[in-house]
Amino acid sequence: xxxxxxxxxxxxxxxxxxxxxxxxxxxxxxxxxxxxxxxxxxxxxxxxxxxxxxxxxxxxxxxxxxxxxxxxxxxxxxxxxxxxxxxxxxxxxxxxxxxxxxxxxxxxxxxxxxxxxxxxxxxxxxxxxxxxxxxxxxxxxxxxxxxxxxxxx
Amino acid sequence: xxxxxxxxxxxxxxxxxxxxxxxxxxxxxxxxxxxxxxxxxxxxxxxxxxxxxxxxxxxxxxxxxxxxxxxxxxxxxxxxxxxxxxxxxxx
Numbered sequence: 315x316x317x318x319x320x321x322x323x324x325x326x327x328x329x330x331x332x333x334x335x336x337x338x339x340x341x342x343x344x345x346x347x348x349x350x351x352x353x354x355x356x357x358x359x360x361x362x363x364x365x366x367x368x369x370x371x372x373x374x375x376x377x378x379x380x381x382x383x384x385x386x387x388x389x390x391x392x393x394x395x396x397x398x399x400x401x402x403x404x405x406x407x408x409x410x411x412x413x414x415x416x417x418x419x420x421x422x423x424x425x426x427x428x429x430x431x432x433x434x435x436x437x438x439x440x441x442x443x444x445x446x447x448x449x450x451x452x453x454x455x456x457x458x459x460x461x462x463x464x465x466x467x
Numbered sequence: 468x469x470x471x472x473x474x475x476x477x478x479x480x481x482x483x484x485x486x487x488x489x490x491x492x493x494x495x496x497x498x499x500x501x502x503x504x505x506x507x508x509x510x511x512x513x514x515x516x517x518x519x520x521x522x523x524x525x526x527x528x529x530x531x532x533x534x535x536x537x538x539x540x541x542x543x544x545x546x547x548x549x550x551x552x553x554x555x556x557x558x
């Protein structure tokens with residue numbers, strides 16, 4: 315598949331962690347598609363730091379395996395947005411601490427922002443409208459990827 | 468992208484077209500990973516999935532530590548607040 319046709323996804327911390335740790339979820343399927351270069355997955359430094367800190371608090375022995383999973387999924391890590399960029403996007407999402415994630419996904423022009431945080435990102439339709447992003451759960455993202463991959467035949 | 472139809476036979480056996488086997492040098496005994504895409508669609512990748520093996524290892528270690536995925540997701544919420552205050556306080 316050419317890179318132009320490859321679905322591009324941005325993972326929020328919740329979707330990334332669940333994809334790694336839950337063998338039956340859609341997030342795991344997306345990470346495996348990343349491993350096969352069938353989709354391109356991006357995260358920001360914030361996503362990596364949040365997930366690593368959480369694991370370090372709860373199950374530090376799992377941390378090396380978590381990091382290896384990210385590498386095996388061919389995940390691209392981008393810089394966090396600058397404070398001025400976050401400032402400019404205040405109001406795009408009600409929960410302020412989520413603004414840098416939203417801006418990071420907007421900056422890479424991702425095709426889909428994948429998150430498990432329904433309350434902050436998904437249930438308020440204005441978040442998708444203001445950011446111009448397609449936003450949904452790993453299951454929603456997998457359905458989108460499926461339609462893109464099958465539509466590419 | 469190659470198109471075509473294949474038939475499921477007894478005991479779930481399917482045969483990949485010779486054109487694909489030649490194109491990707493696939494041989495009898497090769498191992499694939501099967502990724503379920505939902506709605507009856509699947510992806511086959513010609514390798515054992517390291518992501519699946521490593522992810523399962525993470526899952527095992529969480530179980531050993533007596534921690535659920537949901538508990539770590541709660542911790543993520545706390546870490547989001549912490550990260551924001553460290554990097555964007557005063558924005």
